[in-house]
Amino acid sequence: MSTSTAEPAATDSRLRRWVAAALGVLALAAALAAGHLVAGFVGVNASPYLAVGNGAIDLTPVELKDFAVRTFGTYDKLVLLSGMAVVMVAVAAVAGLLSRRTPWPGLVVVTGFGLVGLVAVYARPDLDALALLAPLASLVAGVAVFGFLHRLARREAAPAVAAGTSRRTVLLAGAGVVVGAGLAGAGGQLVAGSRDAASSRAAVGRLVPVRTAPVIPADADFAKLGTPAFVTRNADFYRVDTALSVPQVRTEDWSLRLHGMVDREIRYGYGDIRNRPLVERTITMTCVSNEVGGTYVSTANFIGVDLADLLDEAGVRPGAEQLYSTSVDGWTSGSPVAAAMDRGRGAMLAIGMNGEPLPIEHGFPARLVIPGLYGYVSATKWVTELEVTTWQARQAYWLKRGWGREAPIKTESRIDTPRGFETVPSGKVRVAGIAWAQHTGIERVEVRVDNGEWREAMLSRQVNLDTWRMWWVEFDATPGGHQVVCRATDKSGYTQTDERAGTVPDGATGWHSINFTAQ
Ligand SMILES: Nc1nc2c(c(=O)[nH]1)N[C@H]1C(S)=C(S)[C@@H](COP(=O)(O)O)O[C@H]1N2
Ligand SMILES: [Mo]
Numbered sequence: 001m002s003t004s005t006a007e008p009a010a011t012d013s014r015l016r017r018w019v020a021a022a023l024g025v026l027a028l029a030a031a032l033a034a035g036h037l038v039a040g041f042v043g044v045n046a047s048p049y050l051a052v053g054n055g056a057i058d059l060t061p062v063e064l065k066d067f068a069v070r071t072f073g074t075y076d077k078l079v080l081l082s083g084m085a086v087v088m089v090a091v092a093a094v095a096g097l098l099s100r101r102t103p104w105p106g107l108v109v110v111t112g113f114g115l116v117g118l119v120a121v122y123a124r125p126d127l128d129a130l131a132l133l134a135p136l137a138s139l140v141a142g143v144a145v146f147g148f149l150h151r152l153a154r155r156e157a158a159p160a161v162a163a164g165t166s167r168r169t170v171l172l173a174g175a176g177v178v179v180g181a182g183l184a185g186a187g188g189q190l191v192a193g194s195r196d197a198a199s200s201r202a203a204v205g206r207l208v209p210v211r212t213a214p215v216i217p218a219d220a221d222f223a224k225l226g227t228p229a230f231v232t233r234n235a236d237f238y239r240v241d242t243a244l245s246v247p248q249v250r251t252e253d254w255s256l257r258l259h260g261m262v263d264r265e266i267r268y269g270y271g272d273i274r275n276r277p278l279v280e281r282t283i284t285m286t287c288v289s290n291e292v293g294g295t296y297v298s299t300a301n302f303i304g305v306d307l308a309d310l311l312d313e314a315g316v317r318p319g320a321e322q323l324y325s326t327s328v329d330g331w332t333s334g335s336p337v338a339a340a341m342d343r344g345r346g347a348m349l350a351i352g353m354n355g356e357p358l359p360i361e362h363g364f365p366a367r368l369v370i371p372g373l374y375g376y377v378s379a380t381k382w383v384t385e386l387e388v389t390t391w392q393a394r395q396a397y398w399l400k401r402g403w404g405r406e407a408p409i410k411t412e413s414r415i416d417t418p419r420g421f422e423t424v425p426s427g428k429v430r431v432a433g434i435a436w437a438q439h440t441g442i443e444r445v446e447v448r449v450d451n452g453e454w455r456e457a458m459l460s461r462q463v464n465l466d467t468w469r470m471w472w473v474e475f476d477a478t479p480g481g482h483q484v485v486c487r488a489t490d491k492s493g494y495t496q497t498d499e500r501a502g503t504v505p506d507g508a509t510g511w512h513s514i515n516f517t518a519q
Contacts, residue, residue, distance in 0.1 A: 013158045014100040015150075019170075023149050024096025025089055026177045027110055031142030033181035033188070035117065039134040040191030044245055045124060045329070046131035047188070048117030048138045053081055053244045055120040062402045066503060069240070069289050077244050088113070103150040110146050114139025125330025126247070145177055192248075197360050200250035204365075207352040209280040213301050216282065219461045220470070226417025226432040227470040230463065231282070232298035234359050240287045240296060240375065242397070246361045247329045247382045254365045256349070260324070260388035263315030270365055273351055276305050281346055281371075284436055284467045286409045288374035289503050293414050293512040297436060299467055302369050303352030307340050310349060316341065316388055324394040325368055326385040333380045334396035334405065337388060339370055345439065346371055346466070349383070371466035372439030374407040374507060404506035411437035411496055412509075413445055413471075413488035418516040426479045426518035431457075432472035433512075437490035441465040444489040447473045450482055457486070465491070477518035485513040 015023070032049050039047035045054065057065070057080070068076040095109035117135035121127055152173050155165040221230035232238075251270035259265040280303045287296035311323075316337060323335045340347045347370040351358060358364040363381030370378035376398045387394065391405065399405055413435035418424050431449075435442045441462065446454040457471035471486075489495040500510035 013154060015153050015157050017097060017100070019153050019157075020096040020100045021093040022096065022174065023099070023146060023153060024092035024094070024106055024109070026149060026174055026181075027096075027106070027142050027146035028088060028092035028113070029181040030145040030177050030184075031110065031113065031138040033184040034141035035134045035138030036188035037184040037191075038137040038188070039131075040188035040195075042131045042133055043127055044188075044192040044248065046121050046127050046134035048114075048121065048135040049081075049084070050244050051120035051124055051127075051135070052116060053077070053084055054242075055123055056080065056084070057242050057244065062504060066289060070291060073295075081244070099150060103147055103154075106146050106150065107143060110142040111139065114142055126328055149173055149177065195248070195250075197248040197250050197364055200252065201357050201360060201364050204251060204274070204357040207274070207278060207303050207355070207357060209278040209303050209352075211277070211279045213280040213282045214463070216463060217461050220463050221460055222432055222458075222470045222472050225430055225472045227434055227460075227472070228416065230299060230460075230467075230470070231354065232300055234300070234354050234356065234362070237298040237300060237353075237359075237362065238285075238287065238296045239361055240289060241361075241381060242331055243329050247327070248360070249328050249365055249382055249384075251365045254328075254384065256366065256384060256386065258310060258314045258386045258388075260386075261317040261320040261390075262311075262388050263317065266310070266314050268310070270351075273305055273349065273366065276309075278303050278305065278352070279348070280352075281348065281369075282463055282467055283369055283371050284438055285369070285375055285379060286412075286436065286438070288376055288403065288407055288507050290412075290508065291503060292412065292500070292508050292510045293514075294508075297414075297434070297468065300353050301355070302348055302350040303355075304348040304350035304366070304369070306343070307347040307349050307368065307370070308343050310386075311337075311341055311388070314388070319390065320388045321390045322388075322394060324387040324389050324396065325380040325383050326387070327380050328382040328384045331380070332394075332396040333368070333377055334391070334394060334399060335368070335370055335373065335378050336406070339373060339378075347378075372409055374409055376403065377405075377407045402505060407506045409436065409438045410507045410509055411435075411440065411442075411488055411490045411494060412512075413486045413496065414512050415484060415486050415514050417472075418484075418514065420514040421516065423517045423519055424477070426477050428474050429477040429482075429516075429518060430472055430474050431484050431486075432470070433486060434468045434470055435486075435488035436468040437488065437492075437494075438466045440494075441491040442469040442488055443491045443493075445469075445471040446487055446489075447471075447475075448485045449475050449477070454487075479519050481515060481517050483513055483515050485511050487511050 035048040099106035284299040290296035415433040457473040460470035
C-alpha cells in the first residue's frame with residue numbers, strides 16, 4: 001500500500017450514474033444470453049428466463065391465472081414475459097447504481113438472479129440435472145461480465161495518474177458484451193431450433209384413418225349467416241396450456257408409458273401407434289376457463305386410436321378410478337377411468353388433427369381427447385405417461401389448484417352475430433350462434449329480444465352428439481338499442497340456467513346476451 005492516504009476522496013472514482021446502471025443491464029444481458037445458448041443444447045426450457053416464467057405460472061394463484069387468461073387471452077404469456085423483462089432490467093439497473101463505488105452490491109444481485117434461475121430450472125419436472133448447466137452458465141457469465149466491466153469502468157473513472165484505461169476501452173468492452181450476448185442468444189435459438197419437433201412432424205406424412213369421420217354436411221353450419229365454420233381450422237383452434245414455450249418432442253424421442261393398476265405395463269413408441277388402424281372422430285373441445293360468450297371452444301376431426309384398446313391391452317385392474325396422465329412438461333390431468341374405457345364415448349389417444357399430424361402447440365406427437373369433458377380433465381397434450389390409479393393416490397395439476405375433479409362440459413350457447421355493440425340496419429336482423437352439450441346433444445336453442453317472447457331458432461344438421469350445433473333466427477328490429485339473449489336445451493331436457501357462475505371450479509353458467517343498435 002502506498003502512503004498516499006490523502007488520495008482524493010473516493011467520490012472521484014465513483015462511476016457515473018448511467019455507466020453504473022448500464023453495467024447492471026449489460027451483465028443481465030450477458031447472463032440471459034449465456035443461459036439461452038447452453039439451453040439450446042440441454043433443452044430450451046432450461047433457459048433461465050423461460051424457467052423462471054414457467055415457475056411463476058405454476059406459482060400463480062388460480063384467480064390471477066384465470067384473470068390473465070380472460071384479460072390477455074392468448075397473449076397472457078407474452079404479457080408475463082414482457083413484465084418479467086421490465087422488472088429484471090429495472091432491478092439490474094438499480095443493482096448497477098448501488099455499485100458506483102464497489103462491485104459488491106451488483107455482484108450480490110447478479111448472484112441472486114443466478115440462484116433464482118437455478119432453482120427455477122431445478123424445479124422443472126421436464127428437465128434433468130444436465131439442464132442446470134444453463135442457469136449455471138448464466139450465473140458465471142453474469143458475475144464475470146459485471147466484475148470485468150466494473151473493474152474497467154472504475155479504472156477509467158479513477159484519477160488520471162492511476163488511469164490505465166480510456167473511456168474508449170470501456171465503451172468498446174460494453175459494445176463487445178452487447179454483441180457477444182446477441183450472438184450467444186441467437187446461437188441458442190438456432191441450436192434449439194435445429195433440434196425441434198417441426199422436422200420430425202414434417203416427416204410423419206399424411207395420416208390416413210381406416211375409419212374416417214362421416215363427411216360434414218353442408219348444412220352443419222351457417223357460416224354464411226354469421227356462425228363459425230363447423231370444423232375449426234388448426235390455425236384457429238383455441239389454445240390453452242401452461243407451457244411458456246411449446247414443448248418440442250420428436251417422434252423418435254417420444255414414448256407413452258401405460259402403467260399403474262394394470263396387469264402388464266406397456267410402453268408404446270410412435271410407430272406402435274401410427275401403424276395401428278387409425279380412427280377419426282369429429283369432436284368439439286371446450287375449456288373450463290371459457291366464460292359465457294367466450295372463445296375457448298373449437299371443433300376438429302381428431303385422428304388416433306381408441307384409448308380403450310390401449311387400456312384393454314394393459315388390462316385395467318378392479319378398483320381403478322383415475323387415469324392420471326402426464327405431459328412431457330410435467331403438467332398432469334386426471335380423467336375418470338370409466339370415461340376413458342367407455343367405448344360409446346370414444347376417448348382417443350390422438351396423433352392427428354384435421355388430416356395433419358397434431359400441430360406442435362396442440363400436443364405433437366400425441367395427446368388425449370375424451371369427448372364431453374373439459375380439457376383440463378381429458379385432453380393432455382404432449383402426453384408421455386398414463387397411470388391407472390385411484391383418486392386418492394394422485395392429484396392432478398388443476399385439482400391441486402382448486403378446480404373440480406369431475407368436469408363434464410356444461411350445456412351452453414353463444415351469440416356470434418350481431419357482435420356486441422354492433423350497429424346494424426333496422427328491419428330484419430339475423431341473430432346467429434353456436435350451442436354445445438357434448439355427449440348429450442343439443443335439442444333446441446331459443447332466443448329472446450328485449451325481454452319479449454322466447455323464439456325457437458333454426459338448428460343446423462346434427463353431426464354427432466359430441467359436437468356443437470349452429471343456430472339462427474330473424475327478428476324485426478326497430479331503430480334504437482336492443483338486447484338479445486340465447487339459451488340452449490340439451491337432449492336430456494335440461495335448459496341452461498340463467499344463474500351466472502364463474503369458471504372456477506367446474507365451468508361457467510348463465511345466458512349469453514349482447515346489445516346492439518339498429519338504425
Ligand atoms: N400438457 C398440457 N396439456 C393440456 C393443458 C396444459 O396446460 N398442458 N391444458 C389443457 C386444457 S385446460 C385444455 S382446455 C386443452 C386445450 O387444448 P388445445 O390447446 O389443443 O385447444 O388442453 C389441455 N391439455
Ligand atoms: Mo381448459
